[in-house]
């Protein structure tokens with residue numbers, strides 16, 4: 139029987155609640171597929187600052203590095219927003235991404251037929267949408283130096299080198315090969331030098347994938363096209379900040395940001411987290427939607443552990459649970475036969491797998 | 492009788508066609524309101540490069556500076572995309588904005604009731620949307636130095652100084668005072684130093700406008716909220732690149748990017764242009780929608796020339812034309828009684844004013 143070590147970071151706000159449900163589902167599925175998961179808890183974010191004086195203790199990095207995968211909830215909250223930047227929850231997350239070498243953030247967006255009505259976009263625009271954002275995660279303006287703010291002048295540097303662009307482009311093209319074989323690279327090459335390098339490099343990498351159709355789109359146009367006709371996209375390849383913006387926008391396609399998982403890969407160990415935040419306003423009320431985290435756990439099984447059948451089981455279970463009309467509060471108005479709490483939702487999915 | 496001098500820049504692609512219709516409407520309205528407009532043509536963009544070897548000839552800058560306002564169509568096209576950056580159409584536009592000191596770009600977005608169905612967003616989400624993007628236009632990453640691309644490393648600098656932020660913030664708060672008295676400032680202060688300065692400075696300026704409610708939103712969340720619930724926004728205040736992305740996204744609210752005007756102000760002379768581009772693929776076919784340019788001409792009358800009654804006339808004429816079922820091809824499926832060409836649309840509006 140295979141044994142995997144999972145580093146678990148619950149984080150702040152609703153983080154602990156939703157991670158608990160993901161673990162419930164994981165435990166249920168591994169009993170059936172004959173492997174074992176061993177969990178080890180680590181601190182990150184506001185809670186780490188409160189207990190340890192830093193948003194990312196060294197033992198968290200070390201713990202993640204010696205595990206087979208990291209399952210992560212969410213971090214942040216107003217309480218810590220006014221701390222000096224180095225102590226803020228977000229700084230911990232960025233540092234973890236960098237320390238683990240997670241240069242590729244994968245954000246699939248599709249629509250559950252049962253929830254077609256939950257989006258503010260018209261059903262006829264949504265039907266069949268299935269897109270995959272490949273966001274560069276350890277470069278660009280997030281990490282660029284120099285950066286400063288002296289109270290009079292503030293600046294950051296959006297920087298990419300050719301090897302950084304090449305490796306993320308390869309991830310996008312490889313992903314496209316397993317999908318509809320289309321990559322749309324998003325940049326602002328009509329204004330930015332860094333985008334010109336991005337575009338030229340992506341064009342070069344494309345030559346190694348003659349079967350894939352590559353197009354380029356300016357980021358302003360992409361933000362528009364995602365609303366106008368999201369079905370036109372297969373794989374969207376883009377940099378750190380543009381990917382941050384576009385993937386959050388794309389999440390509205392699915393009707394709720396509570397539904398979308400993500401995987402961050404590229405280093406020795408992958409990290410799996412919902413794309414939504416820590417939602418402190420609803421923390422502790424038992425109304426958070428755990429689906430995005432459960433789907434992230436499923437991505438973990440698929441991409442990090444190679445437990446494909448277990449991942450498939452979770453995804454079919456979620457589809458059935460939605461078909462049967464179970465909804466958390468955020469989706470109560472869309473086909474709910476029974477509105478359930480965070481823990482009830484987790485238990486039902488664990489039952490169904 | 493008052494006489495105003497208007498610098499006219501037709502530009503590339505559909506630029507000439509749509510500007511012609513705007514002039515038709517302007518001529519019709521000034522006959523009725525007893526003022527005169529004198530037009531002088533200037534070159535910018537690809538056409539300027541083709542004829543003069545530069546996308547922004549000096550005489551264009553001089554001509555604009557000695558006029559009362561600039562009416563502009565659109566620039567750009569694939570043909571010029573591979574030129575060295577200094578010769579590209581976009582470089583001409585950016586240089587013109589900078590030369591004229593146009594630091595504030597105003598982009599109103601609302602929905603014509605007649606076109607509620609044209610958007611991919613559901614009508615119930617759209618009804619009553621009326622938002623106003625105030626985008627900083629001569630700073631940020633568009634103009635920041637240093638910038639370079641040596642084929643291995645590419646970088647740009649996102650930079651703002653306190654005075655630059657203060658003056659654009661004042662424009663936003665002044666705008667809000669004439670509207671619903673709400674400003675939402677959009678940044679990425681959880682990651683970027685330049686955004687932290689932005690946020691702190693906006694907070695300071697807000698103290699001078701105690702009647703205005705100020706909120707802050709991260710740009711990824713804003714991209715999401717514009718799709719989730721656009722009605723929540725009154726004035727959106729943001730920097731150059733975030734404003735570029737968000738205002739194009741917001742244009743989808745109105746159902747067509749062919750409907751949205753913009754004003755760029757801040758210097759001695761204002762510039763008025765549709766937010767859409769030069770659409771080379773449909774140029775010369777007589778199917779471009781001239782409404783965005785006609786609405787930009789109306790903004791010119793209102794903001795630059797103070798001819799409020801003339802501006803009101805144009806806007807009511809457009810409303811009536813839409814009520815009566817006239818549509819250009821892009822909107823043919825949404826309540827059209829008669830589908831008309833670019834020039835027909837211009838003539839009908841000129842008739843109605």
Ligand SMILES: CC(C)[C@H](C(=O)O)[C@@H](O)C(=O)O
Pocket residue numbers: 228231382681682711
């Ligand atoms: C919390 C924040 C730093 C983070 C980011 O901007 O990357 C988040 O928005 C995300 O997309 O994971």
Ligand SMILES: CC(C)[C@H](C(=O)O)[C@@H](O)C(=O)O
Pocket residue numbers: 328329358567581584585735
């Ligand atoms: C053409 C381009 C340089 C321009 C910009 O990015 O500002 C356009 O997208 C706009 O929004 O006016």
